[in-house]
Amino acid sequence: AKFAKIAMFEPSDSQECIDMTKEAYKVSETYGVPVMIRMTTRVCHSKSLVEEQDRQEVPPVLYQKQREKMDAVPAISKKRRYVVEEREEKLKGYSEICPFNEVEMHDTKIGIIAAGAAYMYAKEVLGDQASYLKLGFTYPLPMEKIKAFADKVDELYVIEELDPFMEEQIRQAGIACHGKDVIPNIDELNPNIVSASVLKKQQHGVEVPDSCFVPRPPALCAGCPHRGFFYELGKRKDTVMVGDIGCYALGGSAPLNAKDLAVCMGSSFSVAHGFSHGLQLSGQNKRVVACMGDSTFFHTGINSLTDVAYNGSNAICVILDNRITGMTGHQDNPGTGYNIKGEPATLIDVEAVVKALGIKHVRTVNPLDLKAMKETLDWAFAIEEEPSVIITKWPCVLKKYSKEDKAQFNLDKTPCVVDTDKCIGCKKCLSTGCPALRYDSENKKSSIAQADCVGCTVCMQVCPVQAISRKGDK
Incomplete structure (x- = not known):
């Protein structure tokens, strides 16, 4: 967004995904700018109840020839660059009043600037122990609002996923803050990392012995062609x-x-x-x-x-x-x-x-x-x-x-079964990587989970002793 000089929103939950997208259309039309909705893994993989609103009908935009705006040949692009810079200044003004850039004042010893899921992590860890500037519109940044917030807290932290996007701009504006000097720029951010970085202590959730975890990497489905x-x-x-x-x-x-x-x-x-x-x-x-x-x-x-x-x-x-x-x-x-x-x-x-x-x-x-x-x-x-x-x-x-x-296609999904009397425990069938296959290490026999198998017969073709057949076949 910064490189392309376009506007950017960062939702932190499902409700904001709806609300910010609606606002993004308004910003796009008002300022004539493309708008990015920046998503991170945790927001994409989460679900929550949302409040809907009545659909707002808008009149269709009638096409008008605007070559001086839409045809980006070099001669026109040179002129449009002035428009882009003027637009950026207007967007900075919008950022200062954007309803998604909110200040939450609590304890002023620690101040947190965060966006998206990072805000949720900080709030979960710190609660009322810190004050927050939650940024939903993150390019251009509301630098005046950031300066005013920084003046109200003793120590300022910028918490964001991976690269120091906001932190670098805030430091360039002459505002002292902690960021990637204490928060790692590798791996996905989480509450434990925030706690260790800001409070210098680990969070301890439910303790489960490693022996209880079974390595279960993703695999092609049973029956995948x-x-x-x-x-x-x-x-x-x-x-x-x-x-x-x-x-x-x-x-x-x-x-x-x-x-x-x-x-x-x-x-x-x-x-x-x-x-x-x-x-x-x-x-x-x-x-x-x-x-x-x-x-x-x-x-x-x-x-x-x-x-x-x-x-x-x-x-x-x-x-x-x-x-x-x-x-x-x-x-x-x-x-x-x-x-x-x-x-x-x-x-x-x-x-x-x-x-x-x-x-x-x-x-x-x-x-x-x-x-x-x-x-x-x-x-x-x-x-x-x-x-x-x-x-x-x-x-x-x-x-x-x-x-x-x-x-x-012959889509017969009759599952396959293993004749344990014929099975020699060679594990050749397991080399197919099918998640429907099981192996009893005590008895040294394979079996097939009937609820998972769809009868693709790959394991049946692999078995060297014909110990696998379709259920019901002799």
Whole structure:
């Protein structure tokens, strides 16, 4: 916000998320400025009851040609810079009167300046032992209000997540304060850190022995169609696996251990393209495999694949088509055949797009069929001079299936079971990383939690002694 010279609000709870967003629209229209709502993890991951208000209808803004404002070519940008600086001064004035910048006076030995969740942490720890300047509008800062508050307290602390955004500006204004000299700029802030930094004492909550905690890292769901792909890919030697942003980010975790690195959304194919050329130039005999989901492919991945096709490399690009936008809430995308309202829409075929970009070698495979998945990877690895694309296609296990899904896929969810008489305790099934699998270390036998299993049969295909079958099968 500071770099771009735009306004910024920082909500501390769900109610302020609503209230500040409404105010942000007003500020945007009044001052002609883009507005950022800065969120932090704890606010995003919290819920609370909110009070709604009646919807305020506003008349539509009629379009008027304003090239001197909207067409940011260099000649116009030079003139607009004066407008931006004038606007910033006006926003400073608004910041001083903004209703979300509030002073709470209690004990004046300690003064706290904080915004967002950091204010909540400070209030939880210090209560009435400190006075507070709670900032909800944090760029531009209300420096006059800050100076007046600083004059009323003996010692001033600026408590904020990670980087000293407010602290640096406050110090530049000549106001003495504590900040990152006592509060760490690493890891997520919490009440314990605030207590240790300001009061120099640790908070002690409920004490639980470490032995009571079971390490439980996030894992691909039982029945996830990505599991078969990562299981087979993880067995490949001399392979660099480039991931992307989605559920498949978990493909690097044990026991699959398939993913090496990731950069940003939609970048995996571009990274793989550059990596492939780099490995060849440096004489390293390794192949590069990249993956991204269907939604990511439509979002930004098409550009990456265009780069691969146009400039040429032997990258193996994999589109994990689970028929939905998996990680962020099961929104429809251009490949599902429905729009965001659930209405029928034009379906853009992934394979047709890939071929239209100029990729000659394309295959679609069911990733839960391990034999087919292995053969498809063998096929792609054998293509040494050109790019290839594999499309793994199977619906997300959590998806509400469409009529097209039901017609196209065999979605039998009969769970699998282990015949303990046949099980030899080799733990091969556990190498799939499925959370439905259990292992009895005393009896040295595997079992499957029936409430979790959806019958994807990956473990059944992995078992070397055919000890796993679908429930009811002989």
